Amino acid sequence: MGKLDYFFSPKSVAVIGVSRNPKKVGHVIFRNFSEGKFKGKLYPVNPKVDEILGSKCYPSISKVPGRVDLAVISIPAEFVPGTLEECGKKKIPAVIIISGGFKEIGRNDLEDAVVRILKKYKIRVIGPNCIGIYDPHSDVDTFFLPRYKLERPGDGSIAFISQSGALGSVILDWMAMKNYKISKFISYGNASDVDEADLIEYLANDKRTKVICAYFEGVKQGRKFYEIVSKVANKKPVIALKGGKTAEGNKAVSSHTGSMAGVSEIYSAAFEQSGVIEADNLEEIFDFARVLSTQPVPNGNRVQIITDGGGFGVLAADWIINNGLKLAKMKKESVDQMRKVLPSHVVLKNPIDLTGDADVERYRVAMDAAMKDDNVDMIAVITLFQIPTLTAEITDVISSFVEQGKKPVVVIAAGGRFTEVLKKSMEDFGVPTFSYPEKAAKALGALYDYSLAISGKT
Numbered sequence: 001m002g003k004l005d006y007f008f009s010p011k012s013v014a015v016i017g018v019s020r021n022p023k024k025v026g027h028v029i030f031r032n033f034s035e036g037k038f039k040g041k042l043y044p045v046n047p048k049v050d051e052i053l054g055s056k057c058y059p060s061i062s063k064v065p066g067r068v069d070l071a072v073i074s075i076p077a078e079f080v081p082g083t084l085e086e087c088g089k090k091k092i093p094a095v096i097i098i099s100g101g102f103k104e105i106g107r108n109d110l111e112d113a114v115v116r117i118l119k120k121y122k123i124r125v126i127g128p129n130c131i132g133i134y135d136p137h138s139d140v141d142t143f144f145l146p147r148y149k150l151e152r153p154g155d156g157s158i159a160f161i162s163q164s165g166a167l168g169s170v171i172l173d174w175m176a177m178k179n180y181k182i183s184k185f186i187s188y189g190n191a192s193d194v195d196e197a198d199l200i201e202y203l204a205n206d207k208r209t210k211v212i213c214a215y216f217e218g219v220k221q222g223r224k225f226y227e228i229v230s231k232v233a234n235k236k237p238v239i240a241l242k243g244g245k246t247a248e249g250n251k252a253v254s255s256h257t258g259s260m261a262g263v264s265e266i267y268s269a270a271f272e273q274s275g276v277i278e279a280d281n282l283e284e285i286f287d288f289a290r291v292l293s294t295q296p297v298p299n300g301n302r303v304q305i306i307t308d309g310g311g312f313g314v315l316a317a318d319w320i321i322n323n324g325l326k327l328a329k330m331k332k333e334s335v336d337q338m339r340k341v342l343p344s345h346v347v348l349k350n351p352i353d354l355t356g357d358a359d360v361e362r363y364r365v366a367m368d369a370a371m372k373d374d375n376v377d378m379i380a381v382i383t384l385f386q387i388p389t390l391t392a393e394i395t396d397v398i399s400s401f402v403e404q405g406k407k408p409v410v411v412i413a414a415g416g417r418f419t420e421v422l423k424k425s426m427e428d429f430g431v432p433t434f435s436y437p438e439k440a441a442k443a444l445g446a447l448y449d450y451s452l453a454i455s456g457k458t
Contacts, residue, residue, distance in 0.1 A: 002202075004194070007070060007094050007124070007140070008135045009135075010040055011041065011067075012040050012041040012042075012066065012068050013040060014068045015030045017045070017073065017075035018057065018074075025074045028145065029072055029141075030042070030044050030052065038139040038140065061083065062089065069093065070092070073098060074098045077100065077101030077102055080097060084097075085121075088120060089121070094125075094126075096142050098127060098131065098144060099129070100129040101128075102129055125194060126186065127189045130190070131144065131165035134182075136152060137183070137208060145169055150172065153172055154181045154182075159185070161212070161215070162214070163215060163216040163243075164217070171215075175286070180286060195219070196219060197228045200229055200232050201228045203236075204232040211236065211237045212237065213285050213286070215240075215282075233275030233276055237288075237293075239279055241279045241280075242267050284442070287434070287439050287440075288447075290432040291408065291446065291447050294402075297447070297450065297451040298448055299451075300377040301377060302326050302378070303327060303379070304376040305317060306351065306379065308355065308358035308387060310351075312384065313353055315438075316380055316382060316412060322441070331373055334373045335348050337369060352370075356387050358389060358390055360390065363394055363397055370407075371404070371406055379410075380440055381398060381409060382411075398431060408447055410432050410434060410443060411423070411432070413433055413435065
């Protein structure tokens with residue numbers, strides 16, 4: 001078991017700085033552990049109380065009996081070095097320092113002290129100035145944000161690392177609302193020890209993670225980061241969002257996590273050379289991640305559009321071309337086969353327009369033909385659920401084709417509450433759905449770019 005494994009799969013956790021006050025950080029962290037599904041041993045540490053939430057409280061980490069795999073520190077910054085020294089003497093392999101008040105506010109002396117101690121005892125540390133880890137599989141949850149205020153996503157295959165805890169927490173809440181699943185989340189803050197490169201390298205070998213998403217403002221060691229992501233991006237998709245791209249944003253970075261943001265053009269060039277997919281905004285990260293985590297790598301960039309609304313088909317065609325993809329031209333035999341069973345007013349070009357009286361069977365015929373046609377690499381299905389002839393069964397039909405895993409499929413469905421319900425049912429079965437053609441086309445473009453990167457054709 002590597003030392004980073006202790007962060008995600010500990011058999012025992014000590015929370016240092018647990019308060020009786022339910023509004024205090026340490027109390028919320030311990031409550032999340034004790035009321036969650038974590039199966040390991042829990043040790044609250046506070047010298048002023050004997051019991052918290054029904055658990056015996058220990059005056060110091062040195063008084064905790066037996067082995068502790070992970071310590072979570074939530075105390076004022078000036079007391080952290082001394083507590084970390086105690087953790088080292090107790091041979092605790094992994095520590096998360098939630099506390100802020102280090103180099104991000106100019107207290108380099110305190111952070112330097114932390115670094116000296118962790119090197120002395122060979123402790124791995126995440127933080128300081130972070131919210132730590134959420135792992136839905138092991139239910140390690142070091143957030144100081146109550147679960148009734150911030151929902152946690154279910155167990156999935158998208159990992160997310162974030163230099164910013166606040167940004168990461170909002171993303172998780174949003175993901176839970178959208179029912180997007182996650183394998184691991186890590187907020188690493190000032191990165192006094194474990195940095196973004198270490199985490200990406202770890203997640204590359206994590207069997208539960210299919211796609212790695214990262215938000216960061218600056219990297220700690222540029223060469224190390226580049227070498228690691230270059231290797232990882234050939235193994236799993238890595239999607240990055242860089243903060244601090246403008247001059248003003250760059251200045252804000254140093255007061256946030258004490259990092260040096262660097263020139264955005266250099267980062268973008270490094271991403272392109274290493275095979276990292278760069279996102280322009282937060283929503284785009286998950287547009288890309290949902291497609292890359294659920295869809296197979298395409299053989300090419302030819303996209304077949306299937307729609308029941310001509311206007312949406314035209315917009316989708318424009319955006320597919322704008323994102324460096326091509327419109328597929330299906331074989332004559334495929335078109336002839338469809339013509340035998342579909343009504344004469346159906347337009348069998350690209351887009352295939354099933355028209356405003358489309359039903360489930362028309363979609364089944366068109367998708368089957370596109371799946372079997374070698375001239376089609378990817379399929380964009382537009383379903384405007386508002387038409388009276390299209391029933392909810394269409395979600396099962398589309399899901400069944402996606403389940404085959406032969407070609408990438410994305411769905412575009414715009415509308416209100418009824419549409420959102422059907423979209424959610426498809427997302428549950430691993431079908432990436434979008435409200436707008438431009439987002440779907442850009443995600444397909446990212447999937448195609450990834451296929452080029454891993455084949456060495458970029």
